[in-house]
Amino acid sequence: MSALKIKGLSLVRADGVTLVDNVDLALAPGETLGIVGESGSGKSLTLRAILGILPAGITATGEIACTARTAMVFQEPATALNPTMRAGDLVARVWRRHHPGRSKADALTAATELFEQVGIDRAADRLRAWPHELSGGMRQRVMIAAALAAEPEVLLCDEPTTALDVRVQAQILDLLRDLVARRSMAMIFVSHDLAVVASVSERLLVMRRGEVVETGVLTEVLAAPAHEYTAELLAANLGRRLKSESRESRESRESSESLGSVTR
Amino acid sequence: MKGPKLWIGAGVVGLYVLAAILAPWIAPHDPLAQDVVAALQGPSAAHLLGTDELGRDQLSRILMAARIDLPVAALATLLPCLLGTALGVICGYFGGWFDAIVMRISDLLQAFPMYILMIVLVFSLGPGVRSLLISFTAVGWVVYARLVRAEVLRIRQTEYVTAAITAGFGAPRVIVRHVLPNTLRQTLIYLTSDLVFAVTALAAFSFLGFGIQQPTPEWGSMIAAAQPYITTQALLTVVPGLVITVLALGFALLGDALQERKRA
Known part of the structure; x- marks a missing residue:
């Protein structure tokens, strides 16, 4: 049984451009899924389609079966x-x-x-x-x-940390991880940032230009990316993030201890 | 941030409101009591601003007129504001055929000069407060509707409205709690400057004989009545004119100050 199941979801703009192409996705209760992809890859739109809040002029085809209660956290808290x-x-x-x-x-x-x-x-x-x-x-x-x-039984997060500075970002990620574990919620976490997605997800779905290019268990995908785009994302992230990530997360762990968060 | 404009404007308007409230107690004479023997007298200890052509005390008439001019001017802006806001919200939020019809009607109304349209309306409805208010409302709602509609279109796109919708709130709730409060500031600023127009237009209509009729004291009609004596008793026209001007200036300063505060 799954809390949320999407089959063959396509989103087409009024002028005929396909924004999301034949996306399949399943989420088990309590599972955390990360969706990663560049801007315009259709990851946010997929999330919005689940909630039925697509912008005007976009037509959806396919199946979305969602029996669970959902709630969404948006990108820009401002x-x-x-x-x-x-x-x-x-x-x-x-x-x-x-x-x-x-x-x-x-x-x-x-x-x-x-x-x-x-x-x-x-x-x-x-x-x-x-x-x-x-x-x-x-x-x-x-x-x-x-x-x-x-x-909610499923928490949808649309880049909830993108607008925040790195330290606060780490605190929010800790918080989400903690909440998901304590309430045994399922979560879909969307971000363009592989490192962020990787820190809160068990499963990973990589999107590019409206298509799912790769999906699988996070550790497996990271260890052996099957698609070259995933490998590119990984390489880009490794170079830029891993150095600063280790330093930032050490700091943030110290400062967020008062939150009683679970550590990685 | 709070310059002298705000305080002067608020002070002037506050003084007028106070005068209107206290008029029955502070007016030295009955504004309707005639004394033909003492007609057209200059200022004296008994009549501080002199008497009019029927020997009525001018000061008392000016004070009592505030009880007519202020509430009627306030209603003449509030009614169009309420109608325009209601229409603007519905148009902006739901769009569709209702929006199209309302906007075409407003195009049509805006194509005519406002004053002419109002004069025609008052003329066909007959003089009096009721027809004044009807014509102010029938013509004045247009600007409010457009203003509020544009704001609603903007606010509708914001994430907090999307968030409210995804949280399961229905359209009436979202409109009243999330959309309307955020349009109020714009509307209030325009409303303050619209009061300037209402005060002067009301006096103008009464001057022309379409508005409030003698013997009810009203600043515009007092100017009209005193017109024949302008060479002998100029004060009879000058003082009501000044009273209108200062009030309009008070509202204008207030509106200006609010506009500046918004930008700051």
């Missing part, structure tokens, strides 16, 4: 939070939407707990904060809290 709504209100509203009949007081208690779970300290105070009063990392934590308020 624009993904309504500037006229307090952080806690947002989380409380989403929670109430998914727990009909419960009181506003219950929702606020739940929002406080969610804030604590995503590592927002002084949670009770921060409930009243406006988005512009929060840092990028804090905003992304609020977004994750709002997504968790829907109690």
